[in-house]
Amino acid sequence: MIDSGFLTDLARTAKSVALAILPIVAVFVVFQLWLLKLPRAELIRIAAGTVMASLGLFLFLLGVSIGFMPFGRAIGVAVGSLSHQWLVVPFGLVLGFVTTWGEPAVRILADQVEEASGGSIRQRLVMIAICTGVAVAMGLGLFRISHGIPLVWLLAPGYALVIVTLWLSEKEFVSIAVDAGGVATGPLANTFLLALALGASSVVPGQDPLVHGLGLVALIALAPILSVMTLGLLIRWKARRKKP
């Protein structure tokens, strides 16, 4: 069963996890020796946690590459042979939502928001806002691909809208929103959503799937900024209505 492809996968995944964790550990070691001087028990806990997180990421990425990647491609092919092109949009909405729901960094950000706000901004609300944003981005992105709309036509007005909205929003939600845009594009989005986009692009005549598959990630990074700020505006609007 174990072929060389699987072993290469293993080695590549292990290497990328090691490279990702090293810089952080290096900075921590410098601080520990120089300033922190944390007690042994604390150090052991942090070390155990770091090993656990690295092992977890390793298993996660391995699962994604051996299990999700092939199925993502199968979805791409199936979408490519759909009888009605517009059907690709609901596909994108649903998959956009559920993949982001499973994205680890999104969850961690939402947890931190709930903790830092002392529970006044619920983790679940932030998750729903981010996932809705990505879902809409996927829908728009697939629509863009099937109609050959240039990416800049969506991104330039999109970021202009971000600038307008951020002046209306509370500064807490602006900060959270920008970070939400940063974490929404994780390993799950890169396998499922990209495969879907490539599949949709492959059936449009005269399109280079690589060129049009690209840029989807850009939309996925933009949309949660808007949706989280919108959540902030909604919360404020609701609070105002309650007060007579």
Place this chain on the structure above:
Amino acid sequence: MLALLKEKLFEALRAVAPLIVVVCVLQFTIVGASTTVFLQFLAGSALVTLGLLLLSAGVDLGLLPMGRFIGAAMAQKHSLMLMLVVAFALGFATTAAEPDVIVLAGQAEAAAQGTLSAQPLVYIIATGVGLFVSVAMLRVVWGYSMAWQLTAVYSMMIVLSLLAPSALAPLAYDAGSVTTGVLSGPAVLALALGVSAVLGGRSSIADGFGLLGMASAGPIIVLLLLGLLR
């Protein structure tokens, strides 16, 4: 410890369940992938769930405290220089080490038809991220307005993307996503929260968040600029 793992197990299941359900529905309605591919998916889901469980427990135990300790120690030192250097180093190192960046630099080389080459590009992008994280850190310390900072950054992005060669724009925007990894993201987040908690006197949400977003803007602006300058 066991209680934590149990809680995280439910959390991991809740995180992955919707995706698994949707994939199963798709499999039996439209996709109809081969049994091998579907079984592979199910095996992959088990690994992903277990991975998520360990990852999120490990982040809570290891990476978040690590970031918070570093942030708090830096803020107590009252050395702006130190904070900027650490912010730059973390931004630079986590980006330069990210495998996606290397792939991306290769694509940029191809899109620019040989006028940019991949290896220096990796370092240029990483420098861009380092600089932007430092600027974001400066904001946490000095507490100037996030709104102005973002307006400046996003306006620059819009103008540059209208001017830059059209093949480069999608690539540049995609580059924004490579900077926030699953491990470095939480550590940087906790670090900023640690700094703003010690500096005190202001909203830890408004000041503690926003670093990751700035990190994502870095490579976009750097790549677009390069496209204009060459």
